[in-house]
Amino acid sequence: MSGNQESGCLTFYVNGKKVTERDVDPETMLLPYLRKRMRLTGAKYGCGGGGCGACTVMLSRYQVHSRSVVHCAVNACLLPVCQLHGAAVTTVEGIGSTKTKLHPVQERIAKAHGSQCGFCTPGMVMSMYTLLRNKPQPTMEDITEALAGNLCRCTGYRPILDGYKTFCESSNCCQNSGAKSCSSGNSISENNSNCCQQNGKEPGRANGNEVTDDVENGHLKLFNTDNLLPLDPTQDLIFPPELIRMTESGLQATQTFRGERITWVSPISLDEVVDLKSRHPEAPIVIGNTNIGLDIKFKGILHPFIISPTRVPDLFVVKNTPQGVSVGAGCSMSVVRAALEDLVRTLPLDQTEVHRALLQQLGNLAGQQIRNVATLGGNIVSAYPNSDLNPVLAAGNCRLTVVSKGGRREIPMNKDFFVGFGKTLLNPDEIAVSVFIPVSRKGEFVRAFRQAPRKENALATVNAGMRVRFHDGSSVVDELSIFYGGVGPCTVGASKTCQQIIGRPWGEKALTAAYPVLLEEILLPPSAPGGKVAFRRALTLNFLFKFFLQMQQKLAEMGIITDDLQQDMRSSLEALPNDFLPSYQEFQDVLEGQPGQDPVGRPMMHRSALSQATGEAVYCDDMPKTEGELFLSLVTSTKAHAKILNIDVSAALALPGVVDVITARDIPGKKFRMFCGMNEELLAEKEVTCVGQMVCAVVADTKPHAKRGAAAVKITYEDQPELVFTVEEAIEKKSFFEPLREIERGNVSEGFKMADHIHEGEIRIGGQEHFYMETQSMLVIPVGEEGEMNVYLSTQHPAMAQDSIAETLDIPSNRVTCHIKRIGGAFGGKVTKTTILACITAVAAWKTERSVRLVLERGEDMLITGARHPVLGQYKIGYMKDGRITAADVKYYANAGNTADESPLIVAKILLHFDNAYNIPNMRGRSAACKTNLPSNTAFRGFGVPQCMLVTESIINDVALKLGRPAEEIRELNMYRGPSLTHYKMPFDPENMLRCWEECKRRSSIQRRRGDIAQFNQHNRFKKRGLALVPIKYGIGFDIAFLNQAAALVHIFQDGSVLVNHGGAEMGQGIHTKMQQVASRELRIPTSLIHISETNTHMVPNTCPSAASFGTDANGMAVKDACETLYKRLEPIRKRNPEGPWQSWIKAAFLEKISLSATGYYRGHDLYMDWEKQEGQPYAYFTYGVCCCEVELDCLTGDYRTIRTDMVFDIGRSINPSIDIGQIEGAFTQGVGLYTMEELKFSPSGVLYTRGPGQYKIPAVCDVPLQFNIYLLRGTQNPHAIYSSKGIGEPALFLGSSVFFALKDAVAAARSDAGLSGPFEFHSPATPERACLACASHLTQMVPISKPGSFQPWAIETP
């Protein structure tokens, strides 16, 4: 060390409290430190890798040079505690609470209905809170940017944005939403009356009460802004003066922390860093930890020595000179961005070409939390193949200054700088000190390009930096520099291509000659890692083309060339629309005469929303550690099909902290679970049939020890032949789970005979990861007496978990109590899979006689627990010239994975819904669950319906494309009309479906917009708009009769407070809130007197799963029944004392020995499906909806934006419109993910690549439709469910397909420009890759396509 005093003592503050730490393990990140050590469980674990934002906290530091405090939102999961010296951390608990005072950011997200399961809510709150600390009156753009790094799987984000929009300056006007003027004539602003300025309404008037019942401009509102807590900076914690003094004193010492495996040194001078690096050249320099952190966590790379120069001033200097700016390599992306923005404001525009190109990339690089810590130097030196900055820095002639014992040198960031994956010209002992960004010269232009799987917070698929310098006053190219990212192991230059253009005038000719050179130069082999080969190659061409257009426009502007850019090309250079317009939610009012106290039918905030927003809500892993508790970590198969020859646990058992290893032999009872009549092993004993199958489990004193133990278990396998991954392979090998299903209506062969045309086609629909924000979590606590077990877990089906655990342990069910407080999202993925995990955890608890906790890492969860089934749909259809479909013969093959799970039920449900809204007289459906060597797939919201209906709608779309007519006309022509029978002979009346259809057409002014879109498409060559109107008819209920029953237990306590227990699990869908509303109506008391604590198998036994959109229907009736009983029992007392109050009735009842506890029961509908006869009544009723979406597509990148969505839903009389609209928006957004974004990728040997938010993209804030209108159909009734309501949890998911079909519509317009017409292959998800390639532009068509079969692709097609 360089003479400074060495110490390993940290001083920092958390929520205003001083923390002094001496012996921190460098591997400890702030998130587990807060959650486990400090018991601040508000920040959540969602991914551990900076990709979800659930762990967001605010980090504040005092800066001596500016004498100010800087506040940043950061991901606690990637922040090493060792770096906290001198910092103040604020968590969600530190800003407000329900016990003291809420903070407005907490209150507004809750009251705007922006919190469903609530798991993402603390992270959202903290991102927004930090924004407000820095900018108390943000713009809408600020808000969307601040929330770009926060994922939510439940809400669809619209309510979160609406809640936070209220902080915008003069939030009273909708204009403030960042929208273009509502009156600007913008074609998507259909209804100018939406603008508050135009219709004279006075926004901001409302209540903030628990129950919203306000009317605004004749419309009821979901969320009112009156009485909201004002933003009050005095409520904020002040930055600790002690830390200011500490920082100002300048008294700093080198700090060293030694952990179990890592030594961490935090030096304070550059000399010291140089010295350390010379002695430890292999040691990483860690500042942001956004790369190294992931390596350690996810790749298991151990760095025994780490140098963290966060306090070395030389690395943070930003220095301007007339030649350019030198930016310290340690500066975070946010600091770099601010510095460049400053320069762009102050320097002449023509000097800031590189600055602006960098700013463009910085605006899209990761989310705010990552940008606040990830450093410039780290980005450069990490040398990611798809770093966003490197191509621009390289093209922009930037230079890197490095230092080592050997001295200082400046390295040009040119084509020689990047030498391979993760490698640059830097020597191992060199430290990057600064980056020099030159001012641009006369005639020089720099541009940046980027395409990513999601518009924001996603690593680029391909990016580029391009620079050109024209010869004085001419269009002749003097210099040209082109660099790409994402097309090789590192940033690559295209110098040959540049040479082709240099010396020639900028024009078509030079460009046309350059394309083939570029294709030769940037070669991607067909099996290149990352796949998407044709797309990536197309992007290299398309970016060059965009650059060409931009420069052509520039030269024309400068008067250097006369031929201006063609009119229809101009929009190719513009960004996609991004301005929000006010969204609108319409619902029916309660019936006249309904008492004000009765909350049924009124919007009411989720009953836990405030607890969720303050971080007080308790999820499974928030429960405190119990005495002697162990952590369980699973060992999973690395082989897709193999015999297990040996499991060697000796090395694992020898590791510190490891207590035991659990194998199948330890299971005292049944070693398997039976689903759909087929056994599924809990832990594989002799054979594994997929990668990710659970083989054994290690229990240890801590999570890291358990993980290391699991990694040390050695399993010897003998590979088995006959691998089956795809449905085609399964079909060929007849590898199916029985039964195969078939159903037919009419006579299909006759239908084909009478048709004018026959058409055949197929569509592949990819699977979908549930991506519930809370991963599978459980805690099993042995009571220690008579085999009793208390199980706290996150499941939709507690009774199944209870029974299964009992069978596994060979004890009666009455010894096992399952408790579910709340679930952080489930979507079907927390039924069977959770049950198996709970059984394994229970065996560990039983064997060790200690409490055992299991919380899956995101990657494990994605690997082990399966997903939505990928489906291949093959169809043959007959149709008439007018568009009527006479016959359809459809086959569905679902990739079930290695075990049956619920797959046979899913493929059956597919056949019950494949008619959707259409009365096709002759139709046959056949479905099969394919048995493959992939992880077993399971239930997911919609249970097969979203897949089967996409096939149906594709059929309709094909007919429309064949006939050259809008798809909605073909849909309308084929719809059910009048009293009808489904293909399984269930009678129903489609009237409300048709009403939704008509109303959606009217609300979305489809006719006029079709005209506008045609015009737009005519005038724009590479931007296209598309529109689609899609209906749904969705059956509610279980076709297995016994699953429709429910029970409840209601207690009234002597003080009048009521405790409701029922069988439904709260997973964000708001079932507890609705049950509270039911009890409130039946007992005629305010909801504030009613509490629901948890779902508990000993309170309400033998429950059915919370699934199939049926939870409220069934449990609501049971709660109603119990409350009616109780209310009736009170009748004599009520008669004697009609005025009450309630509390006096209850007191009297107790004294008169009237039981104040009652059970309720609902037998449910006797639904059935007779597959032999092919008829039945499998549903209680249908929920109907129609959705119209319009998108704008950039044909050159495949990026798109949904510019408007209108949805009309018939959900009867909604019990709680805010919750139901939340379900509609959330499901729709999940559907948009399914059909346009989310891709599960498997390697050719069956390994799941996509194991976290880094690789698997779910919709984010940037995917919210710019205008998102929901209308609940008025004047509807439903005699089949409680209070005339309808189930709505699942149906809207399919309507996300309206975005898919709108995209297809836009692609069809692009294809028409390319001279192509008729049906075309367009599989789901319609990712940018698929959309761009399907547009078949002249450039895309240049990309040579490798012959299938001639190479091994990087990933396999699962459906």
Ligand SMILES: Cc1cc2nc3c(=O)[nH]c(=O)nc-3n(C[C@H](O)[C@H](O)[C@H](O)COP(=O)(O)OP(=O)(O)OC[C@H]3O[C@@H](n4cnc5c(N)ncnc54)[C@H](O)[C@@H]3O)c2cc1C
């Ligand atoms: C969720 C997420 C999203 C992301 N999205 C994007 C994106 O969209 N675009 C993009 O370009 N990048 C993206 N990144 C990558 C991110 O920008 C880089 O990880 C980051 O810039 C690395 O900086 P760091 O300070 O965190 O590096 P660290 O993890 O601290 O270090 C990384 C490596 O760089 C070396 N290093 C760091 N500083 C120096 C130095 N001064 N001298 C010598 N060596 C040094 C270290 O030795 C180490 O090997 C993303 C990362 C995450 C986690």
Ligand code: FES
């Ligand atoms: S848990 Fe930290 S970002 Fe996901």
Ligand code: FES
């Ligand atoms: S409320 Fe956002 S993840 Fe559930």
